[in-house]
Amino acid sequence: MKTVLRYLAQAVLYGAFFAFVGYFSTSPRFEHLRPDEALIRISFSHAAQRVGECRERSDEELAKLAPNMRLRTVCPRERAPVLLEIDMDGKPLYKLTAQPTGLQKDGQSTVYRRLTVKSGQRHFAARLSDHSSGVIGYTKEFSIDLAPGKVMVLDFNAAQGGFIIHQG
Amino acid sequence: MPSILLNPRASSVPRWLIPAERAVAGIEALFDRAFGSAENPLHQLGALSFYLFWIVAASGIYVYAFFDTSVAGAYRSVEALTHQQWYLGGVMRSLHRYGSDAFVLTMAAHLLREFVKGRWHGFRWFSWLTGVPLIWLVYASGLGGYWLVWDELAQFSVIATAEWLDWLPIFGEPIVHNFIGRGATTDRFFSLLIFLHIGIPLLLLLLMWIHIYRLSHARTNPTRQLGLAVFAALLLLSLFKPALSGGPANLDAVSSALDLDWIYMFAHPLMYLRSPGFLWVATAGFTLLLALLPLLPRPRPEPKAEVDLDHCNGCSRCFDDCPYVAITMVPRSDGAPHLRQAQVDPELCASCGICAGACPSSTPFRTQAQLKTGIDLPRNSVQALRAKLEAALEELAGAAPVVVFGCDHAVPVTALCATNTACISLPCAGMLPPSFVDYALRNGADGVLVTGCGAGNCNFRLGNQWLVERLEGKREPRLRPAVDRERVRVEWFDRHQGAELSGALAQFRAALPARPLAPEGREMFWKERRKTEEPGRDESSD
Ligand code: HEM
Ligand code: SF4
Numbered sequence: 109m110k111t112v113l114r115y116l117a118q119a120v121l122y123g124a125f126f127a128f129v130g131y132f133s134t135s136p137r138f139e140h141l142r143p144d145e146a147l148i149r150i151s152f153s154h155a156a157q158r159v160g161e162c163r164e165r166s167d168e169e170l171a172k173l174a175p176n177m178r179l180r181t182v183c184p185r186e187r188a189p190v191l192l193e194i195d196m197d198g199k200p201l202y203k204l205t206a207q208p209t210g211l212q213k214d215g216q217s218t219v220y221r222r223l224t225v226k227s228g229q230r231h232f233a234a235r236l237s238d239h240s241s242g243v244i245g246y247t248k249e250f251s252i253d254l255a256p257g258k259v260m261v262l263d264f265n266a267a268q269g270g271f272i273i274h275q276g
Numbered sequence: 277m278p279s280i281l282l283n284p285r286a287s288s289v290p291r292w293l294i295p296a297e298r299a300v301a302g303i304e305a306l307f308d309r310a311f312g313s314a315e316n317p318l319h320q321l322g323a324l325s326f327y328l329f330w331i332v333a334a335s336g337i338y339v340y341a342f343f344d345t346s347v348a349g350a351y352r353s354v355e356a357l358t359h360q361q362w363y364l365g366g367v368m369r370s371l372h373r374y375g376s377d378a379f380v381l382t383m384a385a386h387l388l389r390e391f392v393k394g395r396w397h398g399f400r401w402f403s404w405l406t407g408v409p410l411i412w413l414v415y416a417s418g419l420g421g422y423w424l425v426w427d428e429l430a431q432f433s434v435i436a437t438a439e440w441l442d443w444l445p446i447f448g449e450p451i452v453h454n455f456i457g458r459g460a461t462t463d464r465f466f467s468l469l470i471f472l473h474i475g476i477p478l479l480l481l482l483l484m485w486i487h488i489y490r491l492s493h494a495r496t497n498p499t500r501q502l503g504l505a506v507f508a509a510l511l512l513l514s515l516f517k518p519a520l521s522g523g524p525a526n527l528d529a530v531s532s533a534l535d536l537d538w539i540y541m542f543a544h545p546l547m548y549l550r551s552p553g554f555l556w557v558a559t560a561g562f563t564l565l566l567a568l569l570p571l572l573p574r575p576r577p578e579p580k581a582e583v584d585l586d587h588c589n590g591c592s593r594c595f596d597d598c599p600y601v602a603i604t605m606v607p608r609s610d611g612a613p614h615l616r617q618a619q620v621d622p623e624l625c626a627s628c629g630i631c632a633g634a635c636p637s638s639t640p641f642r643t644q645a646q647l648k649t650g651i652d653l654p655r656n657s658v659q660a661l662r663a664k665l666e667a668a669l670e671e672l673a674g675a676a677p678v679v680v681f682g683c684d685h686a687v688p689v690t691a692l693c694a695t696n697t698a699c700i701s702l703p704c705a706g707m708l709p710p711s712f713v714d715y716a717l718r719n720g721a722d723g724v725l726v727t728g729c730g731a732g733n734c735n736f737r738l739g740n741q742w743l744v745e746r747l748e749g750k751r752e753p754r755l756r757p758a759v760d761r762e763r764v765r766v767e768w769f770d771r772h773q774g775a776e777l778s779g780a781l782a783q784f785r786a787a788l789p790a791r792p793l794a795p796e797g798r799e800m801f802w803k804e805r806r807k808t809e810e811p812g813r814d815e816s817s818d
């Protein structure tokens with residue numbers, strides 16, 4: 109009798125352990141987005157413009173430099189931050205300043221953000237400045253139908269003319 | 277509810293942890309009831325983790341054989357394995373998944389148990405500290421496995437992990453850029469994943485080996501019964517609820533709801549609930565907390581074992597029996613005609629005294645006034661043990677007198693002291709040299725009962741195993757064959773089993789055959805003995 113009880117208790121304990129494993133390996137369901145939401149990923153890297161103007165060195169200045177260093181034009185290395193603003197349906201949705209990377213602030217600014225928004229027909233306006241004056245150099249306005257669970261990627265590539273939209 | 281006593285003298289559990297220690301001990305007691313101490317899974321959680329590792333490795337090799345390392349093929353190949361070969365490939369996949377999940381749980385339980393028992397400091401710091409990175413490697417292995425399936429869940433986990441890593445200001449180009457938009461992921465990414473999913477578990481195995489490097493005879497296999505039962509249960513779960521993929525990954529969409537493996541992926545929702553920075557603080561903080569535990573102030577360690585070369589013949593029994601590889605055999609330094617001598621590394625020594633129990637010189641029959649042995653604990657010497665035993669034997673009176681040798685970490689035997697019961701507690705039952713049993717029986721005890729932590733649950737890992745082998749004549753030093761085995765009993769009980777121990781003692785006493793030496797005779801014996809004792813023998817010295 110006692111052994112039967114013990115085996116029973118063992119079965120219960122094994123059962124509990126492996127039920128735990130079985131259950132939590134897939135459950136409970138994780139609601140990543142609500143059923144009426146879509147996702148926007150803003151994702152790009154961009155090297156903004158240099159902070160200062162390039163400048164010509166005078167002859168005296170050049171003479172002081174080692175012969176292999178005598179470049180007439182010197183440019184500051186530091187880049188401006190990238191400013192980004194996005195409006196959705198006429199209201200500001202997101203605003204960000206991305207500092208350049210690198211110790212000398214001479215690298216690219218990288219941006220990655222995920223935003224959840226209500227799905228549906230949406231109108232966006234995106235503006236970007238990569239100049240130290242903050243003047244807007246790139247804009248894009250577009251309408252898009254964001255279906256639930258869809259991802260819109262807002263990319264930026266200056267060589268390809270500015271903002272690029274991918275949508276699945 | 278059984279009372280669970282903690283012997284404050286021997287405990288490495290700090291005061292603030294005692295409630296948690298008791299709670300865990302209560303659960304262990306419950307498991308003891310169901311499984312018995314020797315089969316108790318909670319006493320073999322490290323071994324169980326090793327075992328699950330091997331199950332996962334073996335099933336993983338099978339699954340890998342059918343895996344197609346490419347963006348297009350990964351998902352397809354896993355699906356094919358799952359459905360076309362459900363009876364073998366599918367089962368293997370399920371074993372691989374559930375084995376990994378169970379691995380996390382046994383590891384977590386092992387960690388928790390070692391934690392509440394305060395096993396992080398002193399000589400144990402190495403085992404503790406090398407355990408910490410194992411957690412990271414286990415998680416890295418498991419998540420990498422989920423990514424290979426390249427379904428919605430994989431996509432979610434890869435992106436969440438990339439977002440988390442990108443929080444660190446060390447990656448020039450954010451990693452997550454690689455997983456955004458169609459065509460972003462390449463076959464090379466899958467080659468990298470495969471490389472990581474084989475490499476990280478190999479690293480894990482290496483570290484598991486290092487983790488037990490400072491333990492001798494580390495228990496890396498569970499008992500046969502437990503191993504079989506766990507395998508059977510895993511198999512049942514695999515058949516009952518086969519591991520399946522979600523929909524294929526699609527970087528242009530996100531799945532609004534996911535069937536998450538919470539055991540591996542609980543951190544992703546946590547991150548989205550708070551932030552990547554929060555998750556870094558939480559994970560790094562937890563790791564740091566564990567890693568710094570050994571630095572907490574702790575009770576002053578017991579003095580470590582010391583070798584006395586005059587009594588060491590280099591037999592290396594202590595070396596064989598030390599549970600913590602604290603002893604090495606080195607070339608003789610004192611000119612004695614033996615080849616080698618024992619040497620203790622105090623950093624590694626647990627002060628368990630198992631070595632003193634192993635040494636052939638630890639016999640109370642030696643006639644020196646001061647019993648010296650080859651290796652001994654300064655604070656719990658065999659000399660002190662003999663003195664205590666002799667004092668106790670002299671006091672023993674009444675019918676069927678019994679000497680009980682117990683362990684500071686098991687049921688406190690002091691509760692059993694009575695006129696016909698001598699009770700002597702040792703740092704570990706494994707410290708008891710078998711000759712002391714003989715000595716007690718020849719000097720007035722009708723029986724000797726040895727007790728200590730539950731089978732498979734020795735606080736110093738090997739003490740109760742060695743003791744049994746010595747008493748059964750399977751290990752040096754052996755109990756003299758002529759000793760009447762009916763008068764010797766070994767009973768292992770965990771701390772909560774005080775009542776069982778009293779019961780076992782009563783039963784043992786009742787079963788003891790009558791002895792020619794009646795109580796009056798015993799009185800005479802001691803008088804005689806004192807007369808014949810060589811002058812100068814100092815009984816009281818400690
Ligand atoms: C992959 C996961 C792990 C495995 C496979 C594993 C395995 C083992 C094994 C086999 C033992 C020896 C048991 C014995 O023979 O007495 C052991 C001991 C130990 N483990 Fe782990 N372990 C793991 C993780 C951890 C973690 C995360 C910690 C804590 C941070 C930890 C702390 C310890 C300690 C302190 C001991 C020494 C126990 C003693 O001295 O009595 N382990 N482990
Ligand atoms: S006291 Fe224990 S740990 Fe220390 S040397 Fe002896 S057997 Fe090894």
Ligand code: SF4
Pocket residue numbers: 583587588589590591592593594595617618631634635636637650651
């Ligand atoms: S058991 Fe004793 S005699 Fe043998 S090596 Fe160890 S200390 Fe020396």
